[in-house]
Amino acid sequence: MNVRRKLLLSASLATLFAVAPAVHAGDKVTLMVGGYEKQIYLPAKLAERLGYFKEEGLEVELLNEGAGVDAENEMLAGAVQGVVGFYDHCVDLQTKGKQVISVVQLSHAPGEVELISNKYPQVKSMADMRGKSMGVTGLGSSTNFLTQYLMVKAGVPLGEFTTLPVGAGTTFIAAMQQDKIQGGMTTEPTISRLLKTNEARVLVDLRTPEKTKQALGGTYPAASLYMSADWVEKNKPTVQKLANAFVKTLRYINTHGAEEIASKMPSDFYVGDKAGYVKALADGKGMFTVDGVMPAGGPETVLSVLSTFSKNFKGKTVDLSKTYTTEFVKKVK
Template structure:
């Protein structure tokens, strides 16, 4: 082939490729979950299992972090783009000058339970835990926030009880078995595991909206997808895809049985007790929203709870409208 002919052929091939649409690579997103085996954060793994992220053209990597406060720190450091964790961090961080917002509100109840060890039969109320050591997932975590609020509300000032970070699952159970903690706040399926063995009993139940209102004075929006506000503003198409996937997942939860949902979850989440996992999920499904929308009055309850004990909020003016957005969930078809 002559040199001129080779040049023309190469030019034709180059023109053909230039005219073809470029293959769209999936958007790579990394989300940190504050313990993705916890039922309160079930939508993250369920969305992955149902293929909803891929359906939206997203390549989502879920990283696991046992405490929400540690997940929050990873996001602030720029290691991840968002966190599946409690909304109350959005309020707490604004008081520190950092703006993050809930873009999908997954739950309108914490799904947490204050358990007391069966070795403490004299404990009948939060006030009886004065001088005791209480388990939380991490210092600065939502379990710590709620524990501090309920103790102060019961008339026990900060400093007259101890919060000990013990994580969740097996580490929480071992801490209670070894009497390192006399009570503690945890989630399903850890709650069901301890109740089944009789090693603990329920002191305060925050697994439903009704019981949460009794204990906290109002609706307490909890599990959410929260992200830095500046990142959301710069990446709206990607955030919309995430909202689409999570709202579809919430609809799935609302329209399927606990047994059907359990089948979509990793088998090791059952911790050897599938029936117990399904039972816990049946009792906890009601905590999830059906549309990802922030419940009315919820942010105000969170601010009231945190403001009652947290020195971070003393004298600070919090703009709740900047702690969440419904822009994306409102557009989900």
């Protein structure tokens, strides 16, 4: 390329960048989702599909990770700026000296169930799972937390049952079919797939706030957008834009039917059964908050659940006020 052409190209690029809107580095955000095909994390993909991130001037990349604990580790390592995962990680991490906060509370129920293989009709309660293997998405995941709590609450101490990391979807189903697990905690659409084939039945249902209160003793805030407290403090304008997009998405979920919401999602999320996907969403979309605000009493329930079985909490004081904030969701117009 001769000098004259280089000068012309430079001038053209300068003109282009002069008129193009600036994209600040802080507006580029990578979020790790603990399985974005799961209905419990539907708001993340839905916000993207509705164009709400772009409306806020954000360039958001959603990365998929099957287990929430692995998504959490990616954030702590600095590979991503935030996680769409369960709030209980914020509480657990504080006992390990990590300050992580929920900035948008997406749901006030886990949206999960404890399924039992129909090969074991004798199992009538969690206590009957003593000595058996139970599937969870990952060790240290929220499904593992909740399974351990339900077993200890039923009088079965840690060490007298096994939790096996099997992921969700096809891997969870295969583990149950192969009898590697006799039960396990999972979410939609995996639940509906196993119920439809009559391979499993529901033992404990955490898909609605009402049933969750019966099983866990109170409201259990679950899916959330959580981030490092330091990153939030240094990037408040970007966090506000994320809160705007997620709260608008929650409002959309609250004001639209399951059929219309499902039509916005990638077709492979239906796993070949759109009608089943829509029904599960219709039955379960009440788990989502309408405004992203942490439900009253929710953090206390989470602390109570985790303290029941986790050694991390022994002799330690948790400041729940530092595990979430309503600063951003309260400012959404």
